[in-house]
Amino acid sequence: MTNFEFLVPTKIIFGQDTENTVGSRVKEYYGGKILLHYGGSSAERSGLLARVRKSLDDAGVEYKELGGVMPNPRLTLVHEGVELCRKEGIGFILAVGGGSAIDSSKAIAMGVPYDGDVWDFYCGNAAPKTALPVATVLTIPAAGSESSPSTVITNELTGRKYGCTNELTRPVFSIMNPVLTYTLPAYQTACGAADIMAHIMERYFTNEQGVDFTDRLCEAGLKTIIVNVPKVLENPGDYASRANVMWAGAVAHNGLFGTGRTEDWASHGIEHELSAMYDIAHGAGLAIIFPAWMRYVMENNVMRVAQFANRVWDVSMNFENPAETALGGIKCLKNFFKSIGLPTSLSEAGIDDSAIAEMAQKCTGNDSFTVGGFAKLTANDVYEIYKLAL
Amino acid sequence: MTNFEFLVPTKIIFGQDTENTVGSRVKEYYGGKILLHYGGSSAERSGLLARVRKSLDDAGVEYKELGGVMPNPRLTLVHEGVELCRKEGIGFILAVGGGSAIDSSKAIAMGVPYDGDVWDFYCGNAAPKTALPVATVLTIPAAGSESSPSTVITNELTGRKYGCTNELTRPVFSIMNPVLTYTLPAYQTACGAADIMAHIMERYFTNEQGVDFTDRLCEAGLKTIIVNVPKVLENPGDYASRANVMWAGAVAHNGLFGTGRTEDWASHGIEHELSAMYDIAHGAGLAIIFPAWMRYVMENNVMRVAQFANRVWDVSMNFENPAETALGGIKCLKNFFKSIGLPTSLSEAGIDDSAIAEMAQKCTGNDSFTVGGFAKLTANDVYEIYKLAL
Numbered sequence: 001m002t003n004f005e006f007l008v009p010t011k012i013i014f015g016q017d018t019e020n021t022v023g024s025r026v027k028e029y030y031g032g033k034i035l036l037h038y039g040g041s042s043a044e045r046s047g048l049l050a051r052v053r054k055s056l057d058d059a060g061v062e063y064k065e066l067g068g069v070m071p072n073p074r075l076t077l078v079h080e081g082v083e084l085c086r087k088e089g090i091g092f093i094l095a096v097g098g099g100s101a102i103d104s105s106k107a108i109a110m111g112v113p114y115d116g117d118v119w120d121f122y123c124g125n126a127a128p129k130t131a132l133p134v135a136t137v138l139t140i141p142a143a144g145s146e147s148s149p150s151t152v153i154t155n156e157l158t159g160r161k162y163g164c165t166n167e168l169t170r171p172v173f174s175i176m177n178p179v180l181t182y183t184l185p186a187y188q189t190a191c192g193a194a195d196i197m198a199h200i201m202e203r204y205f206t207n208e209q210g211v212d213f214t215d216r217l218c219e220a221g222l223k224t225i226i227v228n229v230p231k232v233l234e235n236p237g238d239y240a241s242r243a244n245v246m247w248a249g250a251v252a253h254n255g256l257f258g259t260g261r262t263e264d265w266a267s268h269g270i271e272h273e274l275s276a277m278y279d280i281a282h283g284a285g286l287a288i289i290f291p292a293w294m295r296y297v298m299e300n301n302v303m304r305v306a307q308f309a310n311r312v313w314d315v316s317m318n319f320e321n322p323a324e325t326a327l328g329g330i331k332c333l334k335n336f337f338k339s340i341g342l343p344t345s346l347s348e349a350g351i352d353d354s355a356i357a358e359m360a361q362k363c364t365g366n367d368s369f370t371v372g373g374f375a376k377l378t379a380n381d382v383y384e385i386y387k388l389a390l
Numbered sequence: 391m392t393n394f395e396f397l398v399p400t401k402i403i404f405g406q407d408t409e410n411t412v413g414s415r416v417k418e419y420y421g422g423k424i425l426l427h428y429g430g431s432s433a434e435r436s437g438l439l440a441r442v443r444k445s446l447d448d449a450g451v452e453y454k455e456l457g458g459v460m461p462n463p464r465l466t467l468v469h470e471g472v473e474l475c476r477k478e479g480i481g482f483i484l485a486v487g488g489g490s491a492i493d494s495s496k497a498i499a500m501g502v503p504y505d506g507d508v509w510d511f512y513c514g515n516a517a518p519k520t521a522l523p524v525a526t527v528l529t530i531p532a533a534g535s536e537s538s539p540s541t542v543i544t545n546e547l548t549g550r551k552y553g554c555t556n557e558l559t560r561p562v563f564s565i566m567n568p569v570l571t572y573t574l575p576a577y578q579t580a581c582g583a584a585d586i587m588a589h590i591m592e593r594y595f596t597n598e599q600g601v602d603f604t605d606r607l608c609e610a611g612l613k614t615i616i617v618n619v620p621k622v623l624e625n626p627g628d629y630a631s632r633a634n635v636m637w638a639g640a641v642a643h644n645g646l647f648g649t650g651r652t653e654d655w656a657s658h659g660i661e662h663e664l665s666a667m668y669d670i671a672h673g674a675g676l677a678i679i680f681p682a683w684m685r686y687v688m689e690n691n692v693m694r695v696a697q698f699a700n701r702v703w704d705v706s707m708n709f710e711n712p713a714e715t716a717l718g719g720i721k722c723l724k725n726f727f728k729s730i731g732l733p734t735s736l737s738e739a740g741i742d743d744s745a746i747a748e749m750a751q752k753c754t755g756n757d758s759f760t761v762g763g764f765a766k767l768t769a770n771d772v773y774e775i776y777k778l779a780l
Contacts, residue, residue, distance in 0.1 A: 001568075001633040003405025008398065014650065015393025178391075210630020213614040213638045220606035228602060240600020243391040247650065248603045256646075260404065260637065 001210050001260035008254045010147040011173040014247065016239075018175045019137050022052055022094070023059025029133055029172050030092035033062040035085055037105045038096040039069045043139060046183055052096055052137060064088050069097060072275055072282070073104040075119055075155045081108035082118065085132070095136045095171075098192075099143020099152075102136050106151035106169040109134045122153055122162035131168040137175045140184060141246040142192030142283060144199055144253025146174035154276055160362075161276035163268075176250065178242035186233050190340040191283025193229040196249040197222060198286040202265050203258040204308065205294075205374040207301055211261045215307070218257045222312045224248040229340055266372030267293045270382055273359035280349055287342035288349060291334040292389035297375035298326050304374075305329060346390050356386035391600050391650035398644045400537040401563040404637065406629075408565045409527050412442055412484070413449025419523055419562050420482035423452040425475055427495045428486040429459045433529060436573055442486055442527060454478050459487060462665055462672070463494040465509055465545045471498035472508065475522070485526045485561075488582075489533020489542075492526050496541035496559040499524045512543055512552035521558040527565045530574060531636040532582030532673060534589055534643020536564035544666055550752075551666035553658075566640065568632035576623050580730040581673025583619040586639045587612060588676040592655050593648040594698065595684075595764040597691055601651045605697070608647045612702045614638040619730055656762030657683045660772055663749040670739055677732035678739060681724040682779035687765035688716050694764075695719060736780050746776035 013025065026034060036052065043049045044067075056063055066081050084090070085108060095105035109132040111118030120126040138146045145151065149170045154161040181189070204218040224244055231241040251257070270293065271285040298305045306322040309315040309329020318324045334344050343349045360383035363371060370376040377385070403415065416424060426442065433439045434457075446453055456471050474480070475498060485495035499522040501508030510516040528536045535541065539560045542553040571579070594608040614634055621631040641647070660683065661675040688695045696712040699705040699719020708714045724734050733739045750773035753761060760766040767775070 001405075001630055001637075003408065005401065005403050007401040011395065011397040012649075013395050015391075018393065210633065212618060212630075213610070213634045213641075216610035216613055217607060220603070220610040223606055224603040240391055240602075243600065243650065244603045247391075251603075251646070256641070259402075260633065 002208060002262065004259045006255060006259050008147055008170065008256075010171045010254070012147065012176060012250065013173060014176045016177055016179055018177050019048065019051055019180065020055050022137055022175055023055035023057070023061050025173055025175070026056065026061050026092065026094060026135065027059050029135070032091050033064065033088060034092040034094055035081065035090045035105075035108070036063045036065045036094050036096065037069065037081060037108065038065075038067050038101050039098075040067050042183070043096055046180070048137070048139065048180060049096060052094075063094070064090060069101045069104045071100050072154045072161065072279060073100040073107075075107075075153055075157070078104055078107040078111060078118060078153060082111035085112045091132055093132055093134045095134060096139070098138070098140030099145045102134070102138075102143065102145040102171070103151040103153060105134050105136070106131075106145070107153050108132075110164075110166070110169065119153075119155060121164045121166070122155075128166055128168055131166075133172045134169065135173045136171050138246070139180045140188065140192055141181060141249035142195040144196065144249055146171060146176065147250045147254040149255075150253070152272070159276050161272045163272075174250070176246055178239055178246050181242050181246060182237050184236075186236075187341060188281075189229065189232055190342050191281045192249065193225050193245070193340060194283035194287040194290075194337060194342055196245070196252050197225050198267060198290055199253040200257055201290060202268060203261065203263045205264045205304060206261040207304075207374060208261040214257055214259055214261055219311045221248050221252050221257060226312070226336060233340060262373045264372050264374040266375070266377050269363050269371045270385060273363045274351070277355055277359060278349070278351055280351075284342055284349060287337040287344055288346055288389050289385065291330050291337070291344060292385050294330050294333070296381065296385045296388055297372075297377075298323070298330070300375045302326050346386070353387070353390055357383055360386060392598060392652065394649045396645060396649050398537055398560065398646075400561045400644070402537065402566060402640065403563060404566045406567055406569055408567050409438065409441055409570065410445050412527055412565055413445035413447070413451050415563055415565070416446065416451050416482065416484060416525065417449050419525070422481050423454065423478060424482040424484055425471065425480045425495075425498065426453045426455045426484050426486065427459065427471060427498065428455075428457050428491050429488075430457050432573070433486055436570070438527070438529065438570060439486060442484075453484070454480060459491045459494045461490050462544045462551065462669060463490040463497075465497075465543055465547070468494055468497040468501060468508060468543060472501035475502045481522055483522055483524045485524060486529070488528070488530030489535045492524070492528075492533065492535040492561070493541040493543060495524050495526070496521075496535070497543050498522075499559065500554075500556070509543075509545060511554045511556070512545075518556055518558055521556075523562045524559065525563045526561050528636070529570045530578065530582055531571060531639035532585040534586070534639055536561060536566065537640045537644040539645075540643070542662070549666050551662045553662070564640070566636055568629055568636050571632050571636060572627050574626070576626075577731060578671075579619065579622055580732050581671045582639065583615050583635070583730060584673035584677040584680075584727060584732055586635070586642050587615050588657060588680055589643040590647055591680060592658060593651065593653045595654045595694060596651040597694075597764060598651040604647055604649055604651055609701050611638050611642050611647060616702070616726060623730060652763045654762050654764040656765070656767050659753050659761045660775060663753045664741070667745055667749060668739070668741055670741075674732055674739060677727040677734055678736055678779050679775070681720050681727070681734060682775050684720050684723070686771070686775045686778055687762075687767075688713070688720070690765045692716050736776070743777065743780055747773055750776060
């Protein structure tokens with residue numbers, strides 16, 4: 001186990017009707033004008049935004065609104081948000097929505113007090129020294145951004161999608177009401193499930209020895225998704241299953257499951273190129289990439305993939321041939337993604353091989369660079385993984 | 391799943407040699423004079439206190455010392471600490487040791503700014519409005535006090551042992567170096583294991599439905615202890631196993647495993663009377679009480695005890711007779727405690743039935759009061775549990 005530091009300063013406020021307390025919650029942290037930042041029509045249609053506005057009004061919180069966040073949130077809207085906050089003297093950002101609204105809010109929060117372009121933080125050309133506080137009312141369990149220090153933004157002018165991880169971006173509080181997820185379309189629920197599972201698997205696949213506790217926590221998280229997501233798809237108003245998925249989604253990406261271990265994150269990088277180029281849902285991209293990645297790297301550490309198969313998917317351990325067990329686990333993962341309605345190949349998503357060489361190059365950045373902690377992948381390896389996923 | 395709020399503001403600093411950074415860590419939080427509070431000879435003998443003093447000196451942290459904390463920490467030493475802090479103008483407390491040193495530090499931290507007797511907080515006669523910050527260098531994985539909001543103190547004049555839970559007492563940081571636990575006697579390691587398991591089981595045994603995620607997290611924590619503690623007893627210098635036990639011990643009691651569920655805590659109450667009266671180790675008392683409690687209450691919710699047996703202990707599920715499965719799990723728990731050298735009956739601990747009626751009365755406080763969330767136990771029920779444990 002490696003040395004680590006761990007602190008999640010995000011207060012989780014979980015359960016039914018909790019969004020109606022958002023105004024007084026904000027007041028505990030900030031007394032001035034805030035930005036209410038969100039996607040659009042669904043939060044408006046469901047009445048959520050009306051309830052949030054009422055709670056803010058009742059608590060005497062002054063706010064400006066900026067809607068229009070898209071999936072794979074865009075840099076131009078971030079720039080607009082930064083300008084608006086500066087003009088209005090805004091010092092706190094409340095995101096209402098899923099990972100896109102939250103990631104966009106985090107970008108604005110870092111951009112406001114920064115002299116340069118906030119994109120610098122995503123390119124790694126600068127690190128933020130300060131940021132406005134961000135809070136969230138979560139509507140989609142998926143990205144884990146509600147308690148993570150991460151944000152992913154797409155620069156739509158260059159087609160690049162980059163992440164930035166900084167402790168300054170952890171939300172101060174996140175309100176999570178599972179009822180708000182009842183109206184999610186099945187496909188979006190499934191994409192969220194794949195994203196949550198990917199956050200866990202990126203941590204699970206490590207070569208670090210002696211990390212039994214976090215292995216078992218990861219397995220608990222994966223099993224929770226595997227058991228509860230089909231129930232949610234069967235019955236969208238199943239509170240307990242929605243709640244389990246939502247809470248697991250937040251813990252999956254707050255860092256606990258990765259404590260004391262090196263992590264992988266190659267699949268996320270490989271997928272980011274895909275969704276930046278084709279604008280497919282991140283979760284769908286992960287459902288395509290992860291099984292292919294796992295198949296490609298399994299020789300690297302067959303026993304770890306066999307453990308995944310045996311403990312997460314209850315595949316019987318073949319002690320004479322652990323690779324067979326490992327392959328069985330990968331098959332289960334792929335079948336699970338299929339069963340919840342996700343594509344598991346590029347062709348199912350309407351993507352051919354025309355850009356895979358270019359994406360592989362972009363992913364590693366340079367022929368001599370590698371991605372991934374579990375297996376170090378060159379541009380050529382990434383190319384082979386795209387090919388396996390065709 | 392019930393609504394909940396969750397926040398752990400304790401920064402965990404985990405790994406080898408981390409205690410040598412304690413001086414600069416303190417400086418991040420407090421610039422004035424601090425109290426260094428600890429038990430005694432073992433931390434002195436091992437050189438840990440010397441390293442802590444050096445780190446404080448190097449960072450220019452001024453400190454006073456108060457040693458002598460005993461297992462089942464005493465109120466008189468807390469009073470002494472409160473006086474010392476007031477006299478010296480101390481505003482921050484650094485605990486070095488296990489749960490006793492930390493719980494005593496938390497009591498002093500609440501007592502310093504309070505006009506009355508800090509014991510009021512433990513009797514429930516008052517609630518603290520403020521407290522000094524506490525930080526810890528942990529040497530024993532057991533109590534979980536390093537990241538919990540709880541403290542337990544014994545009033546040795548009245549023989550009462552009470553707990554106080556308040557968010558003000560969560561440590562600001564905890565330094566956890568598994569190497570510091572290498573020199574723990576086997577019996578103390580085993581007592582710590584029982585305490586950690588008890589913290590998880592007090593949360594696991596709930597009648598709340600639809601808490602799949604936290605069930606699985608609890609199971610992950612229990613399995614971690616069951617797998618790693620025997621390795622640690624076999625090889626006291628096994629870093630990975632020590633590290634897994636230590637990290638699991640902190641997470642077991644920080645509140646995560648209890649989110650969204652009612653908890654039980656009867657066994658802790660029943661044990662507290664035991665260790666207040668006989669001054670046996672808390673973990674040993676729990677190893678005696680928990681299996682008896684479980685046997686007594688299992689009819690209440692046989693399927694939950696069967697789930698415990700099946701998922702934690704791999705007892706085959708008897709679908710025709712779940713009670714048999716449940717009993718198999720209780721037997722496994724008892725055998726595990728025995729195998730790590732703990733007593734599992736009062737007689738093994740040299741305790742007869744002479745005081746069990748008195749302890750049962752004290753435990754519930756009054757004939758019409760009950761203890762426990764999973765099963766509501768009267769004084770008579772508690773008496774029967776002590777009898778089962780004889």
